[in-house]
Amino acid sequence: MELRATANWNDAICPNAIWNGSGTAYCDGLATDDIVGHEFGHGLTDHSADLIYQNQSGQLNESFSDVFGELVDLWNGDASVAGAPGGTPWPTTPTGGGTDTPNTGRSGCGDGSVRWLMGEDSSFGAIRDMWSPTCMGDPDRALSALYEATSCDPGFDSGGVHFGSGVPNHAFAMTTDGKTFNGVTVSGIGAIKAGAVWFRALTVYLTPACDFNEAYILFNQAATDLVGTTPNDPRTGGSSGSAFTAADATEVQNALIAVEMNGAGICNPPPPPPNDDCVDATVVAAGTHAIENGGATNSGVVATDAQCVGTFLGQVSKDIWLSYTPAQDGTATFTTCNIASWDTDLVIYTGGCGALNQVACNGDAAGCSNYTSIISNLAVTGGTEYLVRIGSWATTGGSGEIEIIFTPGGGTPVEVCNNGVDDDGDGAIDCADPDCVADPACVGSPIENCTNGVDDDLDGLTDCEDPDCAGDPSCIPFPADECATAAVAGLGLNSVNTIGASGSADSVGPCAGSFIGAMDNDVWYSLQVPGTGVLTVSTCGLLTFDSSLIVYQGSCGALVQVACNGDACGLDAEIQLSVTVGDQLTIRLGSASAGQAGSGLLLLELS
The missing domain is CATH 2.60.120.380 (Jelly Rolls)
Incomplete structure (x- = not known):
């Protein structure tokens, strides 16, 4: 069939490159060898497996294009083997060969090599890393928190097609060069054999709705088919001279296992966290606290961006809650900047869960990676509870930390009756402090919580030291x-x-x-x-x-x-x-x- 390509493309969606169903087009600065190979790879997929561009089938679709684009890049630069360019040259073209250097074997992020980088010669620079996908924010295995955060939401990036592709990309790079990852050691079989497996799987076995688990079986079947054959060398069209062996097929399987394409429960969210709802907010003091919203549900509380216009406050979905009560007047800063792994939204309320009053918000703070957030220098009143809501811009999630920084601004410190801290410095903590006698946390007969490090019932004994905890499972x-x-x-x-x-x-x-x-x-x-x-x-x-x-x-x-x-x-x-x-x-x-x-x-x- 005829191959059509349009260079110096000028369109409203520039800068970009596309396959439009009948040909490819490239905005200025994007017609590099790997991107050209990537877009024509979409054409091959359209005319073979026709993988649906959504969820895991879409992730496979993107990955096949990355694989074929990177193979073109490596061969065009005579760099199919890690090290100095050499070996059988790519056929001479009017524009000359590529310069895929330095082509040293990869060791991790920032190692100086361009091997396995997608688009490194384009005006964008590298946009994906097949050897270490997490270097570009993409998951390197299917059961990771990063995969769940970026690649499981059908409404985000068509189901994470440009993120989840990192998983099969990683498998291909490992199959080619060899690597030890996730407890599995893979011995590389080279670009020709690895490319033959991927090509056969795509053109013979995969079907439009294939997911990772199905693809795992079909990649292995394609490798088994090739045992005893000698794949052709794409640079010459003739025999590569190296037979595909049963051991080669085993290495393909090992790479797929390492990235968990056979994993059970991919995209099955964990149970909701204990602070999933406002009424279950985790009580915290100033400092740094671990956060994770995998499995969190949506509280349904509508947030407004009136206090943070222009910061791209999103849906505040999959939200989790903290309760912070300063001991005296002052200012407080709440930040996930560079310490959370996902695109966070922050909203602060007073008034209690039944009568929430939004007082501050932030979507994307300037200078923060991963679109993380900061609410800076919020004026706070001693003894007032501030409910901190941490959610997602869309419907992805992740883990990390939030830091609360308090700066005193005057007034006498008061005892906060539920945070395990002697806030007013009188030597009595929480309900042991006479100031807390009427506090709801201290009304009635206090019961010892056996795991919080606090003497809740004021008998002088904490947690498992207290006889009341003798039968508690945490104290056995x-x-x-x-x-x-x-x-x-x-x-x-x-x-x-x-x-x-x-x-x-x-x-x-x-x-x-x-x-x-x-x-x-x-x-x-x-x-x-x-x-x-x-x-x-x-x-x-x-x-x-x-x-x-x-x-x-x-x-x-x-x-x-x-x-x-x-x-x-x-x-x-x-x-x-x-x-x-x-x-x-x-x-x-x-x-x-x-x-x-x-x-x-x-x-x-x-x-």
């Missing part, structure tokens, strides 16, 4: 305090209670970049793996404290650390590793900071 000592007494775990949800647990003498091995922390108050589990696949060990959204995880092989006293993680999902931990039926694993769960403890659940899943 967990027997699996050491490796030798590890609890037998099973697939699914397993109970966790680290209150009263001691620290273990076992050392913590290297766990680069995951903020694993102290592993204090740790508890232990043993698991005999019931099948072969990828084991997920996760505390994401399931615990009341900042957790860390380590997985070992071997016996107590001779443990060999095989995987670890600190903060995979907010302050929670998650590990994924390849396992074989019959493997005996020991799992250690502890807190990131000394003295932290709590309860909840540990999830074990095998896929």
Whole structure:
């Protein structure tokens, strides 16, 4: 068929490049080799699998275009193998070859190499990174909080087509060059073999509505079909001289597993957080606090941008709530700037949940990444409750932190009766302070809350020290305090209670970049793996404290650390590793900071 391309395109949607169903068009500065290959890739998809441009099928559609565009870029620059350009040259063209350099093997964000970057020579600069998608804000695996935040909302970017494409993009880059990721080691099979698998999957097997789970099966089928064949070299049209083997097909499968394209529950939101509604707002003092709105529902409270015109206040959807009461008059700043992972909206109210009175708001603060927010220097009155609502501009979500900065402005501090702080400096905290005798939080017979670190019933004993907490699940000592007494775990949800647990003498091995922390108050589990696949060990959204995880092989006293993680999902931990039926694993769960403890659940899943 005829290939049509229009350069120096001038249209209302410029700067852009498109496939319009019959040809391609490029605004000035965008006709680079990878973008040209990308747009004609959409044409190939239209005339083969015809993947619907929505949700995961749309993410696959975008990814196939990135794959073919990057292959054109690499081959056009004689850079199909990491290192100095060389090898079989691309056919000579009137415009000459590309210059895909430096083409060194990738190690991470900002490593200086342009290999696996999309659009690096365009007027935009690089817009996606196939090797490390998170460097550009795109998810690198399908069960990550970033994927849930960017790629699961049908109303955002057609279901995250330009974000979720990072998952299959990552699989292709790993298949080509090889990489260890998410507990899985992939040995690269090269661009020709990887490209042959992707091309066959697209043109023979995928159907318009394919999702990731279906594509996982079909990519593997395409790889199996190629075993014993010798793919052609696109640079010459002749044989590449290298046969596709069963081992090559295994590496394709490993890459797809590493990015979780076979994962169960992709886009299934977690349960709502405990502060999902105004009436359940988490009481906080000034300082920095972890936030996460995965699974949060919409409160339905209508927010106005009257106090923050021009800051792009959005829907304030998937909102969570905090309650902040300053001890005296002053000013308070509320900020998610550069410390939250998603496009946040902030709204502040007084008046209580039944009579909300909006007093401040912000959508996108100047100079803040990810469209995060700041409400600066809000005048606050001592003893007045301020309800802090943190939501999403659209309907995505994420995790991170909010910081509340209080600057005193006069007046005598008053005791705030529910925040666990001696606000007025008289030595008495909350309901123990005579100033709180009539406060609603202190009226009636106080009951000891067994997990908040406060002497709620004023008997001089806190949490599990109080006899009232003797039967509370959080105060029942967990027997699996050491490796030798590890609890037998099973697939699914397993109970966790680290209150009263001691620290273990076992050392913590290297766990680069995951903020694993102290592993204090740790508890232990043993698991005999019931099948072969990828084991997920996760505390994401399931615990009341900042957790860390380590997985070992071997016996107590001779443990060999095989995987670890600190903060995979907010302050929670998650590990994924390849396992074989019959493997005996020991799992250690502890807190990131000394003295932290709590309860909840540990999830074990095998896929």
